Amino acid sequence: MAKLLDKQRYKCALGAMQTVQAITRAIPVLHSGPGCAQKLSDSTGGSGYFSPNIFPCTSINEKDVVFGGVKKLETTIENALKVIDADLYVVLTGCIPEIVGDDTGEVVSRFADADKPVIYASTAGFKGNNYKGHEQVIDAIIDQYLEKSDEREKGLVNIWADVPYQDLFWLGNIKELEKLLVEIGLKPNTIFGYNRGIDNINRIPKAEFNLLVSPWVSIGNMKKMERKLGIPYLHYPTLPIGAYETSKFLREVGKFAGVDEAKIEAVINEHEDYYYYLIERYADLFLENRVINKQFTVVADAQYTLGITKFLANDLGLVPAKQFIVDDTPKQYRDAITEEFKKLNYGIEAEVVFETDGYKIHNQIKEHDYHGYPLILGSYYEKELAESLQGNYLNILWPVQDKVVLDDFYVGYTGGIRLIEDIYTVAVQRFN
Amino acid sequence: MSINLESSNVATRENRIGSITGYIGSLSDLAKQSECGTLKGCSRCFSQSSTCLSSCALAQLSAIRDVAVIHHGPAGCSVASASAYYLDKVMAKKRGVTNDTVYVGTDMNENDTIFGSTEALRNIILEVNKRYSPKAIFVTSSCATGIIGEDIDSVVDDVRDEIDVPIAAVHCEGFKSRIWATGFDISDHAVLSSIVKPPKQKRNTINFKNFYESARPEIIEIFRNFDLEPIFLYCNSTVEELSHISESLATTCVCGTLGNYLGNALEEKYGVPYVRSINQCGISGFETWLREIGKVTDRSDKVEKYIEEQRAIYIPQIEEIKKELKGLRAVIGMGPGYTFEVSRVLNELGIEVVWALAWHYDKKYENGDVPPSMKYLLDNEIDFEASVADQQNFEVMNILHKYQPDLYLSRHPGSTVWAIKNGTPAVFVADEYMLFGYKHTLEFAKTILDTIRNRSFESNLAKRVKLPYTDWWYKQDVGTFLEEVKK
Numbered sequence: 001m002a003k004l005l006d007k008q009r010y011k012c013a014l015g016a017m018q019t020v021q022a023i024t025r026a027i028p029v030l031h032s033g034p035g036c037a038q039k040l041s042d043s044t045g046g047s048g049y050f051s052p053n054i055f056p057c058t059s060i061n062e063k064d065v066v067f068g069g070v071k072k073l074e075t076t077i078e079n080a081l082k083v084i085d086a087d088l089y090v091v092l093t094g095c096i097p098e099i100v101g102d103d104t105g106e107v108v109s110r111f112a113d114a115d116k117p118v119i120y121a122s123t124a125g126f127k128g129n130n131y132k133g134h135e136q137v138i139d140a141i142i143d144q145y146l147e148k149s150d151e152r153e154k155g156l157v158n159i160w161a162d163v164p165y166q167d168l169f170w171l172g173n174i175k176e177l178e179k180l181l182v183e184i185g186l187k188p189n190t191i192f193g194y195n196r197g198i199d200n201i202n203r204i205p206k207a208e209f210n211l212l213v214s215p216w217v218s219i220g221n222m223k224k225m226e227r228k229l230g231i232p233y234l235h236y237p238t239l240p241i242g243a244y245e246t247s248k249f250l251r252e253v254g255k256f257a258g259v260d261e262a263k264i265e266a267v268i269n270e271h272e273d274y275y276y277y278l279i280e281r282y283a284d285l286f287l288e289n290r291v292i293n294k295q296f297t298v299v300a301d302a303q304y305t306l307g308i309t310k311f312l313a314n315d316l317g318l319v320p321a322k323q324f325i326v327d328d329t330p331k332q333y334r335d336a337i338t339e340e341f342k343k344l345n346y347g348i349e350a351e352v353v354f355e356t357d358g359y360k361i362h363n364q365i366k367e368h369d370y371h372g373y374p375l376i377l378g379s380y381y382e383k384e385l386a387e388s389l390q391g392n393y394l395n396i397l398w399p400v401q402d403k404v405v406l407d408d409f410y411v412g413y414t415g416g417i418r419l420i421e422d423i424y425t426v427a428v429q430r431f432n
Numbered sequence: 433m434s435i436n437l438e439s440s441n442v443a444t445r446e447n448r449i450g451s452i453t454g455y456i457g458s459l460s461d462l463a464k465q466s467e468c469g470t471l472k473g474c475s476r477c478f479s480q481s482s483t484c485l486s487s488c489a490l491a492q493l494s495a496i497r498d499v500a501v502i503h504h505g506p507a508g509c510s511v512a513s514a515s516a517y518y519l520d521k522v523m524a525k526k527r528g529v530t531n532d533t534v535y536v537g538t539d540m541n542e543n544d545t546i547f548g549s550t551e552a553l554r555n556i557i558l559e560v561n562k563r564y565s566p567k568a569i570f571v572t573s574s575c576a577t578g579i580i581g582e583d584i585d586s587v588v589d590d591v592r593d594e595i596d597v598p599i600a601a602v603h604c605e606g607f608k609s610r611i612w613a614t615g616f617d618i619s620d621h622a623v624l625s626s627i628v629k630p631p632k633q634k635r636n637t638i639n640f641k642n643f644y645e646s647a648r649p650e651i652i653e654i655f656r657n658f659d660l661e662p663i664f665l666y667c668n669s670t671v672e673e674l675s676h677i678s679e680s681l682a683t684t685c686v687c688g689t690l691g692n693y694l695g696n697a698l699e700e701k702y703g704v705p706y707v708r709s710i711n712q713c714g715i716s717g718f719e720t721w722l723r724e725i726g727k728v729t730d731r732s733d734k735v736e737k738y739i740e741e742q743r744a745i746y747i748p749q750i751e752e753i754k755k756e757l758k759g760l761r762a763v764i765g766m767g768p769g770y771t772f773e774v775s776r777v778l779n780e781l782g783i784e785v786v787w788a789l790a791w792h793y794d795k796k797y798e799n800g801d802v803p804p805s806m807k808y809l810l811d812n813e814i815d816f817e818a819s820v821a822d823q824q825n826f827e828v829m830n831i832l833h834k835y836q837p838d839l840y841l842s843r844h845p846g847s848t849v850w851a852i853k854n855g856t857p858a859v860f861v862a863d864e865y866m867l868f869g870y871k872h873t874l875e876f877a878k879t880i881l882d883t884i885r886n887r888s889f890e891s892n893l894a895k896r897v898k899l900p901y902t903d904w905w906y907k908q909d910v911g912t913f914l915e916e917v918k919k
Contacts, residue, residue, distance in 0.1 A: 002549035004556045005507060005537035006563075007517070012508025027900075033575050033606035034822070035484020038846075039511050047849040050900055053825050054850075057481035060607050065579060072477070079478035079913060083826055083905045085898075095506060095576040096607060099545055125506030126542050126576055328539075356539070359563055380518060399514035 007358025007381040009301075009326045009398060013123040014094050015040045015130030015166065019137045021050060022164030022171075024197035025087040029080050029118075031073050031104055032094025034059035040130075042165060044404065056080040060096045069097055073107045081114055087198040088145075090137060091120035098124035119144040131217050131301070131327050134163040138221040141201060148229050149205035155187045156207045157257065158231070160218045161239070162303045164192050168400050172409025173239070177213060180412055183267045184250055184259050205229050211253060213239060213411075215302035215340070216333035237340055239307030242315035242416025243275045244345075271413040278417055285424060286316065290432040291392060292423065294319045295370040299361055299378030300397040301327035302337055304410075305352065308377055308396070311416055313344045318375070320350035321368050324361050326379075326397075329354055365389070375423070392426050435697045437625040440585055440601040442617050442693075444609035446473075450795035453610045455820040456911040459772075459788070462818055463810055466795045466802055473793075473820070474914040482791075482822040483844075486574065486604035487512055488615025493570050493602070493622060494535045495520065495667040496674065500566035501535040503604075504553050504584060505574025510537025523644065527668050534564050545580050550587050557591050557599075567671040569599040570622055578605035598671070600626035610822055611792045613767065617693035619666070624697050627671055631679040631702055638725070639677045639704070641665045641685035641694055647865035647872070654869075657738045658731045665694070678702035682728045684721070686711060686864045688803060689769030689794070710805050711769075713867040714777030715750065746870035750781075753877045758782040760884065762839040765789035765821075765828055766861065770843055772805035775814070777867050781877050783839070785816045787831050791844070793820045819910065825850055829901055830910045832856050838884055855894035857883045 014036055017028040027050050030037055034057060041052035056079070058064070058072045073091070080089060089111075093104050104120050111118040121140035123133045138160075159177050164170040171193045178188040189207060191200045204225075210233035212222050222233040234256045240249035247268045254264035279286075286292070296318050298305045302325045312318040320341075329337065334354055341350040355361050362385050365376065374391035376382050380401045386393030395402035396410075403422075409415045445451035452473025455462060465471035486509065494501045494516035503510035513535035524531035538556055540549060557571060573584050588601040600622045608614065638655065640662040648664055655662050663673055663680065677683075683698050684707040685691025695706030709724040710717045719739055726735030760783045764774055768790040775785045794803060801807075809815070821827045823844055832840060832854045840851035840858040848858035859880060861867070867876045 002504070002538040002540045002544050002552035002556070004559055005510060005539040006534070006560075008507060008510060008513055008537055008539075010507060011511050012506045014508050015511075030481060033484060034479075034482045034610055035487055035606050035612065036508065037481035038483050039487060040508055041846075047846065049898070051846055051849065053480060053482075053823060053846040054900055055481045057479060059479050059482065059610060059822075060575075061610060062607055065607055075477040076479070083478065083902060084900055085902050086900070095545075095574075096579060099576060099579050124542075125508040126540050126545050128541070129507055380514070384521065399518065401518045 004357055007379070009379050010129040010131065010166070010328065011040050012125030012129060013127045013133030013136060014092055014125055016121065016123050016133030016137045017052070017055065017092055018130070018165035019134045019163060020090045020092070021046070021048070022192040023088065023201070024193070024195065025049060026197065027080070027084055027086040027089055028055050029077055029089050029091045030055055030057040030094065031069065031091060031097045031102065032057060032060065033096060036094050042398070045165070045406070050086070054084070056084065065096060065100055068100060068102050070102050070107050073102065073104065074110065077107070077111055077118060081111070081116060087116060088201070089116060089118040090140065091118065092123045093120070094123070095125045098122065117145055129328055130166055131163055135218055135220055138218060139224060142221065142224050142228060145201065146205055146229060151206050152208055153187065153203070153206045154208070155185065155257070156189055156203065157181060157186050158189045158204050158207045158210045160210060160212045160214070160221065162214050162217055162301070166398055167303070168396065168398065168403070168405050169409045169411070172405070172407045173411040173415070175407070176409045176412045176415060180246070180250065181253065184254050184264055186257055186259070205231070207231055209233055209256065211236065215306050215337045216329055217303070219333070237306065237337070238310055239303050239411055241307045241311040241410050241419060243272050243413055244314040245307070245310050246412050246416070247272065275413045275417065282420070289424070289427050291373055291430055292375055292427050293370060293372035295321045295372070296375035296377070297321045297323060297365055297368070299324045299326060299376065299382055301325065302329050304396055306337065306340055307410070308419070309341060309350050310344065311419065313348060313350070315416060316420070319348065320344070321370060321374070322364055323350050323352045325352060325354045326356055326361070328356050392423070394422055394426055435700055437621070437701070440625065441603050442614070442621045445611045445614045445617065445792070445794060446609060451611050451792050452795070452820055453792050453822040454914050455793065456914065457818065458815055459806070459818045460810060460815045462793065463802060463806055471795055472916065474916060476824070476913045477915055478913040480825055482610070483612040484606040485609055485612045485615035485618065486572065486606055488612045489602060489604050489618040490535070490572060491516065492616060492619035492666050494533055495523070496568070496669050496671065497524070497529065497531045497533060498566060499533050499568045499570065499671065500560050500564060501533070502538070502557055502560060502569065502571045503535065503574065504538045504540065504572060504577050504582065506540045506576055507537055509574040510535070513537060523667055529668060531668065532564065534560065534566065536560060540576060545576060548580065548582055550582060553584070554587050554591060557587070558594060561595050566597060568597050568627055569595065570602050571599065572602040572604045574604060575606050578603070598626040613689045613792065616690050620694040620697065623666070623674055624694070624701070627674045628678055629675045633679055634681065635676065635679045637661045637663050637680040638729070639663050639665060639680045639683040639698065641683065641691035643667065643686070643690070643864045646863050647868055654738070658726070658729070658734045660729060660731070678704060680704055682707055682725065684725065686868070687767070687769035688805065689767050708804055710776065710808050711773050712869055713773040714780050714873050715747070715870065716780065717773060717776060718869045718873070742870050746874055750870065750874050750877065753874065753881065754782050756881055757877060760784070760838045761786050761835070762841060763787045763831055763835060763837045764841040765791070765823070765847060766841070766843040767791045768793050768803065770861070772803065772809060774841060774861065774867065775816070776805065776809060777873060777876070779814050783880070786835050786837055787817045787819070789828060789831070790818070790820050791822050823847065826901060826905060827910050829854060829899070830906060830908070833906050839880065852890035853894055853897050853899060855890055857887050857890055859883050
């Protein structure tokens with residue numbers, strides 16, 4: 001049912017055009033109104049090989065609403081194949097064709113013999129948000145493009161994480177996750193970002209397992225691949241940020257992959273040595289600054305609210321106040337995610353609220369006793385709130401206006417250090 | 433035109449003023465065909481994405497201070513609430529005021545498309561009113577709510593008694609018009625029908641329709657010379673201010689596409705003269721506009737004095753820099769409110785326009801005339817190849833590839849980057865005051881000079897990137913995908 005979306009922090013399913021955009025040389029072909037792509041794009045980091053104003057679009061008009069837009073869709077796909085040099089064409093449907101009943105699947109099937117693969121995903125805005133849309137695109141790739149392989153490549157692991165572009169740090173995070181897996185002797189395969197594309201998609205069926213690093217996004221995709229491609233998966237719900245969680249992550253992945261324990265420990269040891277060399281040098285800042293208090297709140301999607309809560313609690317010894325998850329997490333995943341918030345050091349449990357109404361979130365933050373200045377990590381909407389509470393604020397989730405990220409990341413040992421740098425860059429700008 | 437403020441619906445630009453988005457030819461042919469009524473816009477069998485009229489409409493309305501915009505539709509439609517929030521905060525801060533405008537969505541889902549959600553919408557309106565006590569409320573539709581026939585007019589009428597501030601239904605179905613500027617008209621219509629009151633007294637004010645008021649302080653200063661006070665619309669406007677715009681001496685705008693609905697409506701309904709001159713870009717534009725203001729407000733002497741003083745300061749400097757710009761060739765792509773204005777300024781600066789793209793073209797303005805900026809060019813025997821394309825980037829690239837101009841100028845986000853990937857230096861004419869008056873025309877000329885002087889950025893990038901269009905496309909005629917509109 002329609003609800004009051006006050007301070008919205010996600011887009012609609014068609015926002016998955018950014019998931020397609022993140023696959024190098026894959027292009028979304030939109031069967032939608034003329035302005036959907038522009039609305040759903042962010043102006044930062046969008047002018048790559050393809051940008052939203054390059055996306056072919058049927059630009060549905062009043063006549064198409066009455067008579068249907070399948071003919072226009074056909075000429076749009078046909079000419080997109082001629083005009084645009086891409087490796088994969090992903091037709092995405094918006095609200096209009098799905099309400100008026102255009103048979104997009106049928107039109108796309110006419111291009112089965114095209115030189116380049118053409119697939120489609122149902123991403124009408126009313127079908128869910130862009131986290132769901134992201135899953136729809138990956139499902140489309142599995143259902144319509146991938147085929148089961150008898151061949152398995154030793155050590156090959158497909159890594160899946162949260163939603164490109166929606167996640168400010170998507171590129172840096174996935175590269176860092178790849179790097180960590182290489183260090184423990186595995187061969188990571190990802191489909192998003194620099195130098196990743198159709199060849200990586202083609203390698204997916206040969207992997208020994210899928211590694212999903214996300215509280216809930218893509219669990220369905222993993223199950224689908226398990227069924228269709230026979231690839232088992234390891235679900236690691238917490239985005240590992242900082243030493244505590246990253247070491248745990250490496251041990252778990254290593255165990256699942258059957259990597260020699262000594263090798264894992266050696267990698268962990270080397271990282272932790274450097275990590276604590278830095279922490280030791282800056283411990284005085286953490287302890288003796290006057291503005292970062294113990295209590296913090298994260299207002300973010302499940303990925304960051306969980307990942308950052310664990311990091312700040314388990315690595316830096318801060319104490320979680322109420323935490324908010326704003327991605328409209330499907331109900332069936334909420335209990336498991338809530339349980340994760342209870343697994344903090346010293347038996348600390350964080351209260352987590354699934355809430356998409358920013359007004360209610362802000363009221364709860366205002367009511368909470370932070371025993372001093374609050375530390376709030378969230379969307380741009382929390383900036384003014386934090387100022388009014390004399391708090392410290394970091395913009396980590398869409399919408400983002402306070403930070404430019406090209407390939408920075410928060411995942412892993414280095415990512416934890418980056419997050420500390422960001423938090424204390426805010427802190428040192430005031431004295432008390 | 434005849435404006436019906438009793439209805440919440442605004443006819444599209446296509447239906448009202450014969451606007452088109454597909455044409456290839458020349459400026460003179462475009463004008464000739466407009467005048468003799470033979471101009472037919474073409475559609476395309478292949479197009480790339482452009483812009484939604486709701487973005488234009490709601491960016492305007494959400495910039496008004498302390499109002500509420502309730503966007504009834506799926507979460508993607510109301511995604512603009514994020515940028516509106518940011519803009520409201522930073523624009524208010526710059527001006528030294530506060531803006532507590534809220535822009536919310538209704539996160540419509542699949543069930544709502546089947547069973548409707550007017551009851552939920554009703555509750556949302558009441559809740560927003562309770563939470564924020566806005567000074568006005570705009571309830572807006574989307575493609576999805578439009579198609580399923582959600583009756584937002586009835587919902588608005590229904591809650592009117594419970595809400596003691598102006599409330600309007602705003603019809604923003606994106607499929608209605610390919611011309612996103614229809615959204616400007618939609619926002620004007622909402623303001624006129626819900627907020628603007630009939631005049632009680634005349635004021636010394638001029639309604640100044642603009643986007644982001646960057647030149648506000650200097651325009652206040654200019655108008656002080658004439659004993660006039662500008663009221664900038666709608667960024668940082670208050671509902672109280674807007675309620676009095678029928679009392680102004682005149683309406684003017686920085687962009688004809690942005691301002692013509694409001695200007696004409698205020699003239700038609702309340703007798704507020706609408707200044708229809710070419711706009712303030714460049715030398716002749718600035719002077720023509722100032723003189724027109726002087727005429728309608730009976731301040732011609734003061735205006736002439738001001739022009740004389742300012743000319744003495746700036747004209748010699750502009751003449752000096754023109755020597756360095758002479759002979760440059762440019763392609764430009766902008767909304768029609770700017771394309772033909774900026775073409776004029778480039779001509780003044782000695783830069784040759786080899787091709788001008790207008791994102792749409794209004795055959796006639798609301799009063800039935802050919803747009804003044806175009807008339808000026810033709811009267812001065814300035815002609816060039818021209819096309820109308822709703823930001824069809826592949827057509828822009830085809831043109832840039834063939835003409836290899838020294839410069840590409842565009843006003844819309846996401847377009848200049850493609851020119852530089854082609855190795856063409858580009859100037860993003862983002863701010864609507866970038867060519868305003870003598871001072872900014874001089875700055876603009878200097879910016880062009882700096883841009884072509886140091887081409888490192890674009891040449892570095894162009895060397896490294898591959899363009900996304902096929903060789904096949906570059907060999908085609910730019911109009912390959914245009915087809916006659918079927919009747």
